[in-house]
Every structure is written in structure tokens, then in C-alpha cells.
Amino acid sequence: MQPQVWIEEIGRHDGETALVRGWVYHLRTMKKLAFVVLRDGTGLLQVVAVKGEIDDELFERVCDLTQESCVEITGTVREDRRAPGGYEMQLQSLKVIGESHDYPITPKEHGTTFLMDHRHLWLRSRKQHALMKLRHTVVAAIRDFLDREGFTLVDAPIFTPSACEGTSTLFETDYFGDKAYLTQSGQLYMEAAAAAFGKAYCFGPTFRAEKSKTRRHLTEFWMVEPEVAFADLDDIMELEERFVSSIVERVLEERRDLLENVLERDISRLEAVQAPFPRLSYDEAVKKLNDGGFAFEWGGDFGAADETFLSEEYDRPLFVHRYPAEVKAFYMERDPQDARLSLSVDLLAPEGYGEIIGGGQRSADLDYLLEQIERHQLPQEAFQWYLDLRRYGTFPHGGFGLGLERMVTYLAGIAHLREAIPFPRQIHRLAP
């Protein structure tokens, strides 16, 4: 039997007879001519059937095809400017592998709710396909960068005995009669990993039971969390900017065509993302907000509008560092210059995409952490293993967490986070 050719490689078979398999993406028929656009996951190929050149029964079967039916087609390949993709196939034989009737996603507009209800089918569409390819490349870029930098992947558990950061936004589940929670960060485990491997990271799904209904939130999202022994705040910022700019560079290299032609992204906005990134202290940011007419009070965390205003004047991501300790997690190191502040840093994406990274330097001091755990009213028993890291050779260290979907959303320039993940989980969406 003739081997199957993937459409992305069809150009290598110019002038030959080839066999392709895929799904009917579009169909246009006339009395003596029919065009079938075939989709196989790697590309689109226009197949032409001409009545008279093939027998009438075969031509009838081509005309009777329906959207998204799965077929096997053989035909001769030839270059043709009129065909999308530059190559066209002259049909010789057709075999239907799986029929499709009344495919729900028609070639006209649909609402997001309807499309999300059919997410399992929507993924076949051009734009969604492009977004998943982009996501794939971002994941590969993340792993390759950390690998090159000497990081070891140390997977953090998904079932956890308590909150990493003590908020009340955990999904609770039964664990053989005990309570367990779905992880909202692998952070604390990475601190243990940093003491074992020096440079470590985890990359997996995390869960937040926040009842958020915004374009920037999912209840299940993917986060990459590197942690580095002996790193201070400046080291972390330097690592973050190299990390982010290398991801952008990789995406521009491998997905430029999809970004430009399918996602219609303004490429120049991504080309501007080069290290070093601008740095603003929290104090300076508050002053900027006040000067800009925002009634923002020192001590709070920034809202979406504040973040947009701050990042607006820069063409690349913006670091805001040294937030008040009150608004950050209990394990953040205090600023030795000002006890009200923490050695924390957020990275804000341009164009109003907001926070894509949160991180900073962790406290190495056992007494301080004990005090913080009490202050945040966290159950000390649950943190004994974590405190051991300070009892047995404590060390300065820092790290950060990058939200994968926020990064993909920003790179793709799309309006909503939910299209940056194959099957989004949101407050009102658990299916498909």
C-alpha cells in the first residue's frame, strides 16, 4: 500500500501521485468541478475533482462529502498559485474513513459560549490550531531555556496537605478520610529542590478556587516555577528577563507565520522585547500612578487598570519590585533597607496584558518565618518540613512563577486567557 503523505510535506511530491488522509475542511461543488479543502493537522490542501476526468460515480461521491468527514484521497500533486498553500491535488480516488453529518461549527460566526461548549471540535479550527501550536512552542522554549541554564526538573505534587500561601482559594478534596487540597503553587517544594539541586524548576497545572470571572483567570492553569539557590532579587530579575526574551525570540523564530497570518499579531511589539527590561520600585510606581491622576494609596496591590497605566509607556515588559510585605506571601525576604518592604518583583507585560510573573527572594531566617506563619495564622505543623530547610543549612535563594496561559495570551495578542489552553476550567466551565 502507498504510504501516507502529511500535507506539510506535500511540496516534496510535486508531480507525483500521493496518498493523503484528513478531514474535509471546506467543500465547493459545481456541476462538473469540485474543490475539497483537506485538513490533516499539519496543513490544508486543496483537492480538485473534474467530471469527465474521473468516472461519474466517483465524482458524485466527492460532491456528496460533508464538512469534517474523514477521508483518504489519492491524486497527483502539482504546484498551483490559485490553491491555498501553493500546491493542489488532482483527485484520482476517494475512500471515506468516517462520515460526519451536521457538523456544529459552520463557516459563519458563533458565540464564545457555543464554541467553548464544542471545544473538542473547535480545536480543529485554524485560529485555535495556531494557538495550540504557539503554546507548544512556548512550552518547548521554557524547557530548553531552563535546561541550557542547568536547571533540573523536579515535579511538585498536585495533592497537598495545606495552602502554600495560606489563602482560602483552594480546592478541597477527600484523601482517604483526610482533607487534601489541589496545589496552588509548587513554590515551597522548589525551595527544597533548590537545596538539593541548586537550580530547580517545576512545570505543571495549578489550581485556584477563586470565583473570578475575568479574561485573566482560570481555575486550572499551568505554571513554571524556577528556584535558584544563592540568588538575590537582582539575580532573579536578570534571570526573568533572559527567560522571557528567549521565549519571545523562539516564538518569533518558529511561529512567525502563524502569528502574522493567522493570529494577526503586530510582530513589531514582540520584536521589541529585548533585555534589559525597565525596572520600577513600588514606591516609584505609586508616585507615577498618583502623578497620573490615580487615587492609589501606598500599601495596596495594583489593580488591572493600574498595571495597564504603568506598563503603557514601555515597549517591553516592566519589572515592579519591592512591594509592601503585607501584600506578598509570608516567605518573602524583607528589604534590609526598609522593613515595610519585601524583596519581591512582578513582571508586567506590555499592551495591558498585566502580570505574567510573580517572584522574589525568599527569607532564609527560621525565626522570621515562624513569626510570619503565626502572623498569617497558618497551621505550623503543616510547615515543619518547610522550616527544616532553614534548620539544616539555610541558604539565601529566590525564584519566580510564570503563568503559561498569560504568556501565550500576551504573545498571541488575544483578548481572553481561555483560548490559550486546550480545555479551559473556569468558574462556570468544567466541560468538555
Next chain:
RNA sequence: UCCUCGGUAGCUCAAUGGUAGAGCAUGCGGCUGUUAACCGCAGGGUUGUAGGUUCGAGUCCUACCCGGGGAGCCA
């Protein structure tokens, strides 16, 4: 939890308080280079639910249900 908008054909949407409609999809017919093809015909409805006002309610009122967008919180 709060603010705001919405729920009418399979989908996207129309419809001064007065016979519920269009485009797409589907079925049938036409067309030899289509690019979300085009042209003609046809079928398709308990207007989210319950009550109320009215001669008459998709439209006005009340309650409830469901969802979109945003806020807070965060990545």
C-alpha cells in the same frame, strides 16, 4: 460577593404593545477555477421559567433560573 449586559429557529441576530423574520447551516435543484463560492426553492419556533398588567405581551411589571463582560483576588 458586587456592578453591568443578555436569554427569540441548529448557529449569529432582527422584530413602535397588534399575523415571529433574515443570513448561515440542513434538504432539493442550477452552475467548469472555487477561495467563509454564488443563484433558486423548501422544511425548521411552547420567544429561559413562573406569575401579573392588557382586548391583545417576544416587547411592560415582579420573582426566580442560566450565561456573557467587568471589579475584587491573583499567574
